[in-house]
Amino acid sequence: MRRIRTLLGVTAAGACVLAGLPGVALAAPTAPFKVLTVDVGDQTGGYPIYQSGVYDTGNSTLSLTPDSLDRISVYAYQGSSYVNLRTEPPTGQKWVQGQTYRAGELADATSAGLSLASDGRGCGNTSGSITVREVGRNPETGLVEKFAASYDYSCPSGGSKSGVISGELRWDSSVDYVVAHGSPNPVSFGFQELAVRSTAKTVTFTSVGSKPITFGAASIGGPTPGSFSVTSSTCTGQTLAPGQTCTVSVVTHPVKEGVQTGSLLLADDSSTGTRRVQLSVEAFRGVTGMYYPISPARLMDTRTGLGAPKARIGAGKKVDLQVAGRGGVPSSGVSSVVLNVTVTGPTAASFLTLYPAGQSRPTGSSINFPKYWLGSNNVTVKLGSGGKVSVYNHAGSTDVVVDVVGFYAGNNSISSRGWGSQYQWFKPSRLWDSRTDGGALPGGYYTDGPVDFGADFSPRVQALVLNITAVSPKRAGFLTAWDGVGDVPKSSTVNYGAGKVVPNLAVVKVRQEWNSSKGYSLPWFAVYTSQTSNIVIDLVGVMDDGTAADGLRFTPLAPTRIVDSRINQGIAGAMGPGALRKVTAPPNLVTDATEALAMNVTAVSPTNNTVITVWPADYGMSKPSASNLNPAAGQTVSNAVLGVIGPQDAFNVHNLSGTTHLVADVVGTFWLYPGTASAATLTRAGATERPEVVDSAQRVTRRG
Helix, strand or coil: CHHHHHHHHHHHHHHHHHHCCCCCCCCCCCCCEEEEEEECCCCCCCCCCCCCEEEECCCCEEEEEECCCCCEEEEEEECCEEEEEEEECCCCCCCCCCCEEEEECCCCCCCEEEEEEECCECCCCCEEEEEEEEEEECCCCCCEEEEEEEEEEECCCCCCCCCEEEEEEEEEECCCCCCEEEECCCEEEEEEECCCCCCCEEEEEEECCCCCEEEEEEEEECCCHHHEEEEEECCCCCEECCCCEEEEEEEECCCCCEEEEEEEEEEECCCCCEEEEEEEEEEECCCCCCEEEEEEEEEEECCCCECCCCCCECCCEEEEEECCCCCCCCCCCEEEEEEEEEEECCCCCEEEEEEECCCCCCCCCCEEECCCCEEEEEEEEECCHHHEEEEEECCCCEEEEEEEEEEEECCHHHHHHCCCECEEEEEEEEEEECCCCCCCECCCEEEEEEEECCCCCHHHCCEEEEEEEEECCCCCEEEEEECCCCCCCCCCCEEECCCCEEEEEEEEECEEEEECCCCEEEEEEEEEECCCEEEEEEEEEEECCCCCCCCEEEEEEEEEEEEEHHHCECCCCCECCCCEEEEECCCCCCCCCEEEEEEEEEEECCCCCCCEEEEECCCCCCCCCCCCECCCCCCEEEEEEEEECCCCCEEEEEECCCCEEEEEEEEEEEEECCCCCCHHHHCCCCCCCCCCCCEECCCEEEEC
């Protein structure tokens, strides 16, 4: 692997020297022509020639050696480097103009001989063809002195599959030729993080034949075409006179670790029909898109002036909150953060939108609330200019409290922090319901316990993704979820009013504790309540240690609305009692690797108290018993939902009672990371094979 990388680097540096193309427009060559063109195809070893080239009297020293058997050997020298083409007609025959010959390494009674070599590298057991376009002989000696041909040549490279090397040969010939040279060739992207899109590299194609060349479409071929993409082409549909240029830009997004190769293919009207530029990249596993849980930390409280002016946020106003470099969030290298956003004392029904600072405010919302409401919502938001997030309030005025619980890596620069987490989704399952297990948790107490996923998976868990619901609390207060280490944090997870049913999605960092009876460690977490309340805890996913199979990574988006039943977007009309709707994600938001959408889902003025449940479609899953939203009649409330999409890019939504409109805004996507993906899940065939909860012991209560 290291040897290949070195050779590719040397070749890329030498490609322009061998081609010898000046930076200004060239005049068309004039007859008689002396030129050897070599167009390297989709080889797996770059053997025996490492790069394409056009060798003529303007950039190389060429020599032709014919003999009485019509054997021809052409050398193209550029300094100490050379390319040699040797060919001969079938045994006992002479070259015939206009004839195409099947070719092998050595001539025999039915096949011509054809071989290529470069700088001491040759090849055996070759195959190909040669088409003779002109033959001129010396009238005295009978030796070939004019020759024009096109050829195709394949080298098995020691038994591995090989692409085709093709080209043209002219020696003192008047036969025109159409050819272009791509530079640089090959193109090496060097080291690139797996599944991360690189910056574009541009290949310039120059017409260097005796006649104009017309280009068709640009595409990708070769051994691993999925690792490269064409981003733009000024060549497609263009006809270039000799000396004129056009460009094609290419990026890499490697699909597996290690060295991968491909070819930029540009269709043309030459004898070979295609220009080929070799592409290579060496991919490594990085941390981009991984999640890093942190202990909850308060970033903003407009009641005290923390992180923002000590004042309510007014109607149509925004506050730019500095996030990067605070509360355990790195100062750089972060794409997005996971926040718990609390609204307290709003003077009117309204909504907040959190979005990247410095960007236009999107139409999506992050948290919706009625007048006088006390509540919170989990919000994942992309960082904007200067590592800031804009917090916008639509109507009235309200105090806002923001706590940070984690962040996603935006690039590999934070790899020094170690391996982060990848998301593992679950069919929503209930871990604990105090209404059926022990009764309401007294105010000032917390519940603490482990979740068992079995010996292989339990030690890998770094955080739990939970939907935590406060049910009919005695007074207004809050819940706080954390790893149970030390004192209860000064941040909140769920803020509730008396007698309400208030859920919130939470990514809760866990602690690992050894369980001697099981022989492996288990992830533990705790939930504290400030006032007496029933508590329901539903598991929707896990943040693993980055090594478990089929983990998902995150790409943030500015809030993008995909559902608004009020205008028949995504869902046609309001959802009635017991209604089940299927929502298909817009194709511009998902790829074949996308498995879940990070969303903010809002119930708009339901006619009854109801329950909204979201789960993946087209997997044959029954509706889970867990809930995502528990809106009261007449209220407009929202909750974060990590909505898993099925093989047809869709999820199900169910409304329990009454009639309600629904809105959903996507803030990011979770996609299958190829570095840890199993073969079945790469095709989504095994996407339902997820870890399962073996046992949950969330029953012990302790005084806070």
